[in-house]
Each structure stands twice: as structure tokens, then as C-alpha cells.
Amino acid sequence: MQKLKKDIRRQVIIQAKNEFTAKGFKGASMRTIAKNAKVGLSNIYNYFKNKDEIFKEVVSPVLAALEKRMEDHNNKQYITTDVFTSEQYLSEMINYFVDLVKHYKTELKLLLLQSHGSELENFKKEYIDRSTEIGIEYIKRMKEKYPEINGELSKFFIHTMSSWWISIISELVSHDLSDKEMESFVSEFIIFGTAGWKKIMNA
Amino acid sequence: MQKLKKDIRRQVIIQAKNEFTAKGFKGASMRTIAKNAKVGLSNIYNYFKNKDEIFKEVVSPVLAALEKRMEDHNNKQYITTDVFTSEQYLSEMINYFVDLVKHYKTELKLLLLQSHGSELENFKKEYIDRSTEIGIEYIKRMKEKYPEINGELSKFFIHTMSSWWISIISELVSHDLSDKEMESFVSEFIIFGTAGWKKIMNA
Amino acid sequence: MQKLKKDIRRQVIIQAKNEFTAKGFKGASMRTIAKNAKVGLSNIYNYFKNKDEIFKEVVSPVLAALEKRMEDHNNKQYITTDVFTSEQYLSEMINYFVDLVKHYKTELKLLLLQSHGSELENFKKEYIDRSTEIGIEYIKRMKEKYPEINGELSKFFIHTMSSWWISIISELVSHDLSDKEMESFVSEFIIFGTAGWKKIMNA
Amino acid sequence: MQKLKKDIRRQVIIQAKNEFTAKGFKGASMRTIAKNAKVGLSNIYNYFKNKDEIFKEVVSPVLAALEKRMEDHNNKQYITTDVFTSEQYLSEMINYFVDLVKHYKTELKLLLLQSHGSELENFKKEYIDRSTEIGIEYIKRMKEKYPEINGELSKFFIHTMSSWWISIISELVSHDLSDKEMESFVSEFIIFGTAGWKKIMNA
């Protein structure tokens, strides 16, 4: 008996998500996915070209969201913001990521921690690299606007700070936090980060 | 001509390291390791119980070093140190990790980024958890000694800060830094971190 | 919008021809044929019973032509022709095949070189066998008419000469020859063949 | 119970030969080969890298023989031979091939008729091409030595004659001939061929 097309796709994606989460991309078995989705193994290939494409399909929503974020960020003029209020910037950023995690918890976990062996295995690295470039550009413009600040941060430091964001997301997706815990974390993080940035930028 | 027992072990470990580094634990092939080590595949099993044990053997030096660090840390009385000199603490810690990376670059990379599928795949998580506990305990003692500081940091925040350390190590092992870059990074990191910690602990 | 019935058949046959040519019968994929013909895979089975039948359909024109040739040949009275003018016979035959190749190049290629695994994989062999029988009969009648000639050619020799024709056709379909090259070849072939036949038949 | 290494290799090669002969390279099944050779399917891969390599191994003897023939031919000075005795040349050549067939019947069948899909699928074509080049060169030198002969044979004609040889071999391997049949064929072929060549070369 045939099921609806949409149904099968959904089932496969759901079970693939589970399997990828449990065993990572490389360790996940197509057989297992098929079995759990109650679909003939070969039938999966009527819906997806291959394992990699299933993975991409699974993480595509969060991929789009992250991409959109980058574009938005490039368009917004954070530079105009007074540097001393960077608290606002940090706050906005962390809240964005908290929302992201709420929406795409599993997908983020896959993308950041379980993509080894897939075509997306370099996504994290590339994302950090791009964030680093943006960070460098951001500081340069700040320096132009506020010449008194310290703009001489090393590239590697910026890189590490970018990677920090990813590690924070990874943390968030790896734990179930109550709203209260979330709030605490956000405010603590902002205090910590604001002080750090102000100090190092001599602002 | 038979090779010395020690020689084979060493060769296997060396080639396993390469293979694990290149393809991760799951993707690494025993055949390839054997071929590159110029050892009969089955003979490997006279030296190691299985793939997992080779991996453990490969990363054992850094595992020991990390373990030692934890013990030392528990024994030392950082609490006696004046909190305002925490700059010294951070400095010591980061320098320790820099040294660690210099000694165990490859092993750390394996342990932190390539262990998926092995029995050590949870090491990172567990290490962070243990660090978190230590951090919490540390802050508690600080609070006892200096009642005026803020000791009410959320567990998740501490957790995130612990995980931060791991992400920094991951960064370090993933890049080839010159001594000058290393120095820059260390000093920048200390400025940033000291300011952050002082602020959030209200010290 | 539905296509005309004829259109689909045609498209399938065209694309099947391409696929068979490129990968041979066994290597050809129904999926690929369907995709290129822009027809639903299963819909093909409304027009053709199976892969084998498509193949047969593809080569059917040349099959018919070859069959017709055989019948004609049997009816014509080549025997009446003076044996010393066998040049005329060879000439006619080779020109016939040249025309055949011009009309059915691809189909001949399939039939002679790419039919492995299909129900027609033995066509070539059978065709040669039949040609051999005809050849033997032909020589026998010649002998009756011209008792002085040598009619004692071995069956295997006749067989080989029949197979030669096939190899010539295979050559022709495998190369793009200009008209000039074609003419040269025909005349060279006739000179060569006439001399050979005259000599061996002692005519 | 383990068998001798040599034994398994031999068994696999024997059964592979059968399977390739029956179904062609593409149609042959590794499972079937393994089953018939009474070897575990995966065990085959301890002896051969892959299907293609088994095929190559099977036909390697005849490959070597053909290669050697070409080298010898290039070294010998057939040109010095009086052209009118080309009967001798043809005779030598056909006898060589008859011997070849006696030794490598199955292997030749595979190489010439069943290699589709393997890495050797173009061998026949390449061999004919090389033979053609040699033929052209041969005629050129003849012309130099005997300026009165016709050296203006078209390339395609030479090509076809080279391919003729292959078709003869294919015929030979496809039939079981008695010695007597063989002898008849050889002498008939020589009569036919000699007359043809003499005529067309105007010698």
C-alpha cells in the first residue's frame, strides 16, 4: 500500500535525523534509517539522491537561517552604534543564537558536531572563517570612527572569539536549559563579554 | 628479519596517528594502518586488542597530561592567591595549554576533534563536566574567603567557560602559529579574560 | 499536457539508442533512458514489454533490411552471372553494405557490437551461419554450372569469409568516412577480393 | 580449513574465466565466481584488488603473447623478403595465429568478444590501430624498395585488413576445428590472400 509522498519524505528525514544524531554522519546506516522509517531501503533513493543529500536536507533549515543572519549582519550598520553600548550588540547577538537554538536544536547539533564525512564537514570551519573576516572588518571601521580605541587585535584572537560563538552554540544545543537558566546565562555572558571587549579595545 | 617488539608498536602507533588524523576514528582503516606501518594486518592484534585500543594508546600521553593537570589543580591552593591577581592565574593556565599544544598537537586534535565513534568520543564532554565541577568548587571557596565577591554564577555559565577552554585548545591545534602570534594571542586573551572575570565576580 | 502516443515511443527509442550505444545493452539503464526521454520510467512499460524489447525495436529496421537482403539474394540468380565477372558481384555487395551503413549506422553498431546480454546477442553469429550456408550453396551451384572451377572450399573458410563481411560492416560503422575515402575503399576492396576469389576458385 | 594460496588463486581464475566467458565482463557476478570457486566472496579481495584485475589476470597470458608478437614483428626485416614470396609471410602469420588460438582460446575469446565494461574494452580497437600503423609503415618501405608496386592504399583499407585478422582470430576461437580443417583453412586463406595482395599492390 502506497503512502503519500510527503509522508515518506518526512519519515525518512525524521529517522535520518535520529540516526545522524546518534551515530554521526559517517556512522549512520542507510539500512537503519530505512528500517526505522518503515521504508524499503531502495525506495529511499526515489526521494533522495544519496546519504549526503539527506543530511543536507536535514540541516538545510538552519543553514538558511545562518546564511540569512550573515547577510543581515553585513547590511546593518552596527558601526554607528556607540562602542560603549556594545552591551547592546552582545545582547542582541546572544539572544539571536538562543532563539536559533530553540528552533534548530537538533539540526545545529548535527551541523556542528556530527557532520564528519559529509559534504558539510567543513561548514563549521568556513563559518568561523567568514565570521572572523567580518569581525576584522568591523573592528577596522570602529577604529576609523573612534581612533582612540585599540584596533590592533591579532587575527588569531578574532578567530578564537568567532570560534567561541560556535562553542557557545554547541553548548546550548547540548543541554536542556530552563528559561531561568537561559536568562541567567545571557546576562552573565553579557557582563563578562562586555567587560572583556571594552578592556581589550581600550574603550 | 624480525623487528623489535618495540619497533612494531611504535610504527603502528605512528601510522595510526596519521590515519586517525586524516580520516577520524570511524573513517580510519585498519588495513591502511597496517600497510603504512609495514606490519601484517592480523599481527597488529598481537599488540593491540582492537582499533579502539590503538586510538586510546595514541592519545594516552595527552590523556595522562590532562589528568595530571587536574590533580595538580586540585592540590594547589589557588584560593590563597589574591583574586585581583587572577591575571596571574589566567596567564598560567593559558601558558599551560600553549605548552600542551606544543607537545601534543596531533594527539589533542584526535582527542578533541576526531574521536567520534571511539570509546573516547565522550571524553571532551566529560572533561568539560569535570572542569565545571572544579570551577564551581573554586568559586565557592573564593566566596568563602572573599565574601564580598559575587559567587552566584550559574552552573551553565561555568560550563560554558570550561568549554571555552576546550574550544581555545581546538583552535590552537588547528592552526600553525608563530611564536609571535602565540604571544600576541596570550596577552590579548589575558586582558580580555581578566577584565571579564573581574567584572562578573564583582571583584 | 499529454504527448501523442507516437511521440513517446519515438522519444524512448531515440534515447534508448543513445544509451545502448554509449553503454551497451547490459550497461544501459532504463532510468537513464526514461530521464532523457522525459518519460516516466514506469510509463515506458506501457509501450514496451521490457528492456529487451526496446532493444529489438531499436534495431528492427536494420534487422528487416538484412532479412530482406537475404531473401532477395536467394531469389536472384547470381549463378547465371559469368563467374569471371564476379567483380560485379562483389561491387554490388559492397555497395549494398555501404548504403546499409549510411542508413543504419547506429543500429548496426548496436546489433553487431553492443548487443551483449540481450536476446539478440547471438544475431551476429546466426547471421554469419546463414550467410555461410548460402555461400556454400552458391558455390555448389557454380560448380554445377562451371565444372572446371574449384568447389572444394572448406566450410570454415566460407564461414570466415562471411564473418569478414561482418567485420567490414563493423569497421564502416565505427568510422566516419568521407565519400572519397569510401570510394577508395570500395575499389581497393574489389580489386583485392576479386583477385582472391578468382584465384581460389581456379576460375 | 585453509587452502594453499596458489590453489585459491587458481580456482578463482578458473571460475572467473568461466563466468566471464558465459556472461561477459559486465554481466559476470562476483558472487557467482566466489560460489563456484568455493571461496568466500570477500576472501577474493585478499587475492585480487577488484573485478577488473581478475579479468586482466585471466587474459594476461595472451596479452603478453600479443605484445611480444608486435615487438618481434617490428624487429624482423620482412622488407628484405621478396614481395612475390609474400605467400611465405602470410603463411607464417596465419600459422602464428593458429598457434595462438590453440594456446589461448578462452583468453582470446574474452579479450576480443567479452571485455565490454572492463578496462580492456578498448584493447581490440587499439590493437587494430597499432597493426594498421605497422601495416602502413610496411607498405611504405616496400614501396621504397620496389618502386614499381602500388603503395597508394587508403588508410581505411589497411585498417580493415588489420581488423580482418582480428575477425579471423575471433572465428578461430569460436569454433572447434580439427587439424585437417585447420590445414584446409590455412592453405585456402593463403591462396586467397596472396592473390589479393599481389593484385592490389600491382606486384
Place this chain on the structure above:
DNA sequence: TATGAATGAGTCTTCATTCAT
């Protein structure tokens, strides 16, 4: 007629590990 879902056996190849010598 047409579609897309479904099938089930099939493809070659690789896996980590064990056994027998």
C-alpha cells in the same frame, strides 16, 4: 495513459576481527 511509489534482489567492495599454521 500516466505517475510515482514500491519492491527485492542485485551490484561491487570494505569492514574489523579471528583462525590455523
Place this chain on the structure above:
DNA sequence: CATGAATGAAGACTCATTCAT
């Protein structure tokens, strides 16, 4: 210790064909 043979399950993926709608 060392070897190479052996295993049996598993890997992803494709096949021609049929079924249900």
C-alpha cells in the same frame, strides 16, 4: 611472533520491473 587465509556482516547504491491510483 608472524602470516595470510578466512569470515560474515555491513557499506552505499542500482537494477529492471510491478503495483496502485
